[in-house]
Amino acid sequence: xxxxxxxxxxxxxxxxxxxxxxxxxxxxxxxxxxxxxxxxxxxxxxxxxxxxxxxxxxxxxxxxxxxxxxxxxxxxxxxxxxxxxxxxxxxxxxxxxxxxxxxxxxxxxxxxxxxxxxxxxxxxxxxxxxxxxxxxxxxxxxxxxxxxxxxxxxxxxxxxxxxxxxxxxxxxxxxxxxxxxxxxxxxxxxxxxxxxxxxxxxxxxxxxxxxxxxxxxxxxxxxxxxxxxxxxxxxxxxxxxxxxxxxxxxxxxxxxxxxxxxxxxxxxxxxxxxxxxxxxxxxxxxxxxxxxxxxxxxxxxxxxxxxxxxxxxxxxxxxxxxxxxxxxxxxxxxxxxxxxxxxxxxxxxxxxxxxxxxxxxxxxxxxxxxxxxxxxxxxxxxxxxxxxxxxxxxxxxxxxxxxxxxxxxxxxxxxxxxxxxxxxxxxxxxxxxxxxxxxxxxxxxxxxxxxxxxxxxxxxxxxxxxxxxxxxxxxxxxxxxxxxxxxxxxxxxxxxxxxxxxxxxxxxxxxxxxxxxxxxxxxxxxxxxxxxxxxx
Numbered sequence: 001x002x003x004x005x006x007x008x009x010x011x012x013x014x015x016x017x018x019x020x021x022x023x024x025x026x027x028x029x030x031x032x033x034x035x036x037x038x039x040x041x042x043x044x045x046x047x048x049x050x051x052x053x054x055x056x057x058x059x060x061x062x063x064x065x066x067x068x069x070x071x072x073x074x075x076x077x078x079x080x081x082x083x084x085x086x087x088x089x090x091x092x093x094x095x096x097x098x099x100x101x102x103x104x105x106x107x108x109x110x111x112x113x114x115x116x117x118x119x120x121x122x123x124x125x126x127x128x129x130x131x132x133x134x135x136x137x138x139x140x141x142x143x144x145x146x147x148x149x150x151x152x153x154x155x156x157x158x159x160x161x162x163x164x165x166x167x168x169x170x171x172x173x174x175x176x177x178x179x180x181x182x183x184x185x186x187x188x189x190x191x192x193x194x195x196x197x198x199x200x201x202x203x204x205x206x207x208x209x210x211x212x213x214x215x216x217x218x219x220x221x222x223x224x225x226x227x228x229x230x231x232x233x234x235x236x237x238x239x240x241x242x243x244x245x246x247x248x249x250x251x252x253x254x255x256x257x258x259x260x261x262x263x264x265x266x267x268x269x270x271x272x273x274x275x276x277x278x279x280x281x282x283x284x285x286x287x288x289x290x291x292x293x294x295x296x297x298x299x300x301x302x303x304x305x306x307x308x309x310x311x312x313x314x315x316x317x318x319x320x321x322x323x324x325x326x327x328x329x330x331x332x333x334x335x336x337x338x339x340x341x342x343x344x345x346x347x348x349x350x351x352x353x354x355x356x357x358x359x360x361x362x363x364x365x366x367x368x369x370x371x372x373x374x375x376x377x378x379x380x381x382x383x384x385x386x387x388x389x390x391x392x393x394x395x396x397x398x399x400x401x402x403x404x405x406x407x408x409x410x411x412x413x414x415x416x417x418x419x420x421x422x423x424x425x426x427x428x429x430x431x432x433x434x435x436x437x438x439x440x441x442x443x444x445x446x447x448x449x450x451x452x453x454x455x456x457x458x459x460x461x462x463x464x465x466x467x468x469x470x471x472x473x474x475x476x477x478x479x480x481x482x483x484x485x486x487x488x489x490x491x492x493x494x495x496x497x498x499x500x501x502x503x504x505x506x507x508x509x510x511x512x513x514x515x516x517x518x519x520x521x522x523x524x525x526x527x528x529x530x531x532x533x534x535x536x
Contacts, residue, residue: 031474032433035261035286035361040293040352044318044328047354054178058170058206062143063125063134069147069202070130073107073228083232083276101420103270103383104231104277106157112144112225119213130225131205139166139210146228151201152324153231155272157194161186164220166211171195172204179331181208187332194272194312196331197231199324229277231270247382250450252416255320255386258378259432264358266378266386267297267315268325269424271304280304281379281425282315285346285434286359288474295349296359296472297333299424300437300460304345305338315349317357321385328354336472342407342465343439345424346472360426362434362473366463368409371395375411375459379418379425379438389416391427391457398456400442409436409459417449418457427459436461 083102114129122133122140131144146154156171161182163169168181179196187193205225211217247253255263265283272278282299297315304310310333316325332350339345367373373393378386391411399405409427418425418438426434436459443455466473 030363030365031288032363032365032431033286033288033361033473035265035359035432037264038284038293038295038353038355038357038359041354041357042352043355044326047328048176048326051178052176054170054180055172055174055176058172058178058204059174061141061208062204062206063132063141064143064145065132069145070127070132071109071112071144071146071225071228073109073146073148073230075105075148075150075230075232079105080232101279101382101423102276103279103421104153104229106227106229106272106275106277107148108227109225114142114207114224115219115222117218117221118215119218122213122218131207136210139208139213141209142207144205144225145202146205146225147202148228148230149201150232151230153197153199154201154203155194155197155229155231155277156203156205156225157192157227157229157272158182158186159192159224159226161191161193161223162220163207163223164211164217167207167209167221169223170204170206170208171198172206173198173200173202174204175200188311194229196314196329197229197270199231203228229272231277247384247387248417248419248449250413250417251381251384251419252388253384255378255388257388257390257415258376258386261358261360261432262376262378262428263320263386264318264356265360266319266380266425267317267353268319268380268383269299269303269313269315271309271313273306273309278303279380279383279421280423281421281438282347283378283426283434284353284357284359285426285473286361287472289476293352293359294472295330295352296336297347297349298426298434298437299345299347300439301338301340301343301345302439303424304333304335304347307335310335310347311350313347315353317353319380319385323383323385325385328356330354337469339465339468341468342436342460342462344437344460344462344465344469346469348472360428360434361432362462363429363431364463364466365435366406366461367393367429367435368406368461368463369393369395374414374430375409375427375435377418377422377425377427377438379422381417381419381422383421387416387422389418389422390414394456398442400458403439403442403458407461407464408439409461410442410456411459413452413457419449434462435459 112130122135126133131142134141168183170180172178177198185191267282269280280303282297285296285298313333314329316329318328319325330349330351333347337346375391377389392414394410394412423438426437429435439458439460441455442458445451445454
């Protein structure tokens with residue numbers, strides 16, 4: 001039987017001080033940097049206790065005399081199709097190739113435009129901008145309820161946000177989650193932001209104001225709530241969906257087998273992009289700077305590549321069981337490096353990760369041609385809690401067109417599997433060091449994530465794109481980029497420019513040098529088509 005052409009699918013779906021140590025470059029110029037515990041984050045139990053107290057305090061002071069919601073949003077049949085909650089019979093292989101893992105939709109709302117409130121409206125306890133007003137002894141409270149019968153969780157979007165001194169905004173639920181206070185021009189100081197996700201179908205949006213009650217002072221309180229994002233929970237029949245923990249039989253739905261550092265570094269990502277709420281995986285990654293602890297986080301380019309997506313990103317840590325993460329999350333990030341080159345995105349989180357987390361170490365030693373080399377990962381397929389998978393490097397079988405071995409690491413699944421939502425989950429070598437992050441799958445039977453014969457797992461190779469992230473991972477240059485100094489020792493070392501470096505005279509096409517390019521026309525060891533064409 002003729003072999004089908006492989007196609008591609010992306011799987012985007014206690015304060016102490018510790019000395020950090022960078023590893024020197026090995027004799028070939030490569031770096032292997034160890035991981036270390038995170039030391040700056042708050043204890044998760046303290047976070048949970050504080051949120052519970054805040055939520056109760058806010059609920060006791062809400063302005064509502066009834067629990068009637070001010071905003072009710074529901075999913076349409078098309079919404080369910082768009083987020084993969086029901087099967088789209090017209091879906092094609094190409095659809096699978098380009099779609100991110102969607103777990104929710106953004107619903108635009110009308111009428112929540114808070115501006116121009118009067119003292120008389122406050123005194124009367126009027127309904128205003130969709131919520132209810134209630135006078136207090138030194139100001140007022142305004143409470144709005146947003147509810148969706150289809151939701152496992154909700155995120156609230158604010159725009160044109162401008163609060164004077166004495167005013168603060170909160171978003172909370174009846175499940176002991178509370179986020180805020182948001183003040184001034186909001187989280188990013190530009191008037192637009194997403195509050196964190198509340199894991200309940202009912203979210204409270206609550207404004208507290210203490211100050212002068214004259215019209216001029218009240219007119220300084222302005223904001224809109226133009227949209228909410230719904231995290232979907234069930235299909236039309238009310239059953240669990242694949243988008244939320246509906247995993248294939250081969251998925252290892254536990255983190256057994258992974259190291260403690262892998263578990264402590266892994267992050268489940270959720271962010272709003274356009275009309276959808278998306279998920280991916282990633283992990284904290286160490287740098288070589290001993291003087292600081294930057295919250296660097298590695299994931300895939302096809303997950304997050306735009307600043308407006310990165311800035312509303314929530315990353316959940318210590319998500320080790322069940323189908324709903326705890327409140328151990330960070331909010332917001334900035335892109336440091338993002339490219340289709342090896343499909344990588346390196347982020348810096350806006351907050352320190354919570355206590356109990358760790359930074360994974362990394363290695364830029366090429367592994368894509370090291371056949372049968374063992375690799376492992378923790379990821380979050382279909383929004384599942386930490387799931388372990390093991391892989392064996394495949395250096396000799398098929399590749400997908402335009403995605404060369406070397407830039408990508410091809411491997412066979414040997415334990416567990418990955419799926420939508422696993423994208424960006426870093427893969428580690430036998431020493432527990434990051435060597436890449438999940439791009440997707442290549443093969444002829446991508447509809448079956450358990451088919452290890454006809455499909456291959458693909459990871460963007462850190463060794464390939466290292467030059468794009470070395471400024472952040474090795475900021476002091478203590479390890480030197482591999483062979484990059486062209487030291488005129490008559491040895492053409494990895495990283496030396498084959499065109500301009502005298503050590504590499506006679507090399508062809510300006511390709512990076514490789515110590516295994518022996519000139520005998522035979523690829524061996526670390527030689528790959530991306531590094532050596534056999535003609536050197």
